[in-house]
Amino acid sequence: MAVVFRSSDYAQADRADATRVAMQEQSVPSWVVLPDPDAVDSLMQVWMYGQACIFRAEMTGFRLLRSPRQVRTGPAEMLSITVQEASNGLFGQYGNQQVLRPGELFLTDLNSPYDYGQPTYGSSRCLQVPIEALGLPHEVVRDAATRLAASPLYTLVTAHIGELTRRADELSADPSAAALGSTATDLVRTLLASAYDMGYARGMMAEVLLPRIRGYVRGHLGDPDLTPARIARAHDISVRRLFQLCAEAGFSLEQWIIEERLIKAREELLRHPEVPVAAVARRWGFVNHAHFSRRFRAAFGLSPREVRRVARTGALGTESCAASQPGPLGPA
Known part of the structure; x- marks a missing residue:
């Protein structure tokens, strides 16, 4: 699903009422105030990721208010994490008032009264996740909402929502869409817990970050500049925190990266015997050919050329070696 509402599909006289109804249908019972009903222009899009979803709204100025009575009579099953996309927004909840600038992340507890609006034409993208799936006490959610920027996952979650929105047509149609929704829920849970x-x-933090680190490393094994600093930067954590996560999980990051590279190099040597050994080594991040050959022999008991020669005779079986086992971050 993509576009669920477009005000231009309605007659001019009906656009304001249709916009109010559409906004409530995509959220929870609330008051929708349109400062200039005659000039309303709105576009709403929704993409499903299993139990989670992305809701994007682009429209002229509005104000959205949810009263205590509406909370009591229409409890919500979802929690909203929103990125202000364009134009400033105004948000108030739990007695706190804030101006939201483009790129800022904020949480809306739909089971507490709130006041949110945009004075001028603007847009926002919102990740909605099931409250029950988060499994967090309400006091944790409430306290975390006022200090999201203190979480080391703030930038990562902001970027993740952006990616789920920009590639929504492709990702929401993929068979893995529900798994992406579960991952997004895990990220939100950890964001709130760490802000609290x-x-x-x-x-x-370890449960959420380690699988993402594993996926990132495996996706960049061929980059010779795949350094701890780069990996840490990509996950918005310090190098010290990265090493701490690895140590707590009981493995060496550098050794695991080398093992993964050796496994990929060995696969390519056997699959493409016409490609020079030095080219295979470079493709998998080994800039020093002698170092590659030494580590390869230590892992597999044969040099790269010997592996190819044995493979050509049909005598190469499934050697048992450390590098052929799943890495210390677990199987793929």
Whole structure:
């Protein structure tokens, strides 16, 4: 699903009422105030990711208010994490008022009264996740909402929502869409827990970040500049925190990267015997051919050329070696 509402599909006289109804259908019972009903222009899009979804709204100025009575009579099953996309927004909840600038992330607890609006034409993209799936006490959500920027996952979650929105047509139609929704829910849970208290979230941080680090490394094994600093930067954590996560999981990041590269190089040597050994080594991040050959022999018991020669005779079986086993971050 993509476009669920477009005001231009309605007659001019009906656009304001249709916009109010559409906004409530995509969220929860609330008051929709349109400062200039005669000039309303709106576009709403929704993409499903299993139980989670992305909702994007682009429209002229509005104000959205949810009262205590509406909370009591229409409880919500979802929690909204929103990125202000274009134009400033105004948001108030839990007695806190804030101006939202483009690129800023904020949380809306749909089970508490709030006041949100855009004075002028603008847009926002919102990730909605099931409250029950988060499994967090309400006090954690409430306290975290006022200090999201304190979480080390703030930038990562902002970028993740952006990616789920920009590639929504492709990703939401993929068979893995539900898994992407579960991953997004895990990220939100860890964002809130770490904003609330880093000690409270420590276990969650490792649970969420290690699989993402594993996927990132495997996607960049061929880059010779795949350094700890680059990996840490990509996940918005310090190098010290990266090494700490690896140590807590009981493995060496550098050794694991070398093992993964050796596995890929060995696969390519056997699959493409016409490609020079030096070219295969470079393709998988080994800039020093002698270093590659030495590490390859240590891992597999044969040099790269010997592996090819044995393979051509049909005598190469499934050697048992450390590098042929799943890496220390677990199987793919």
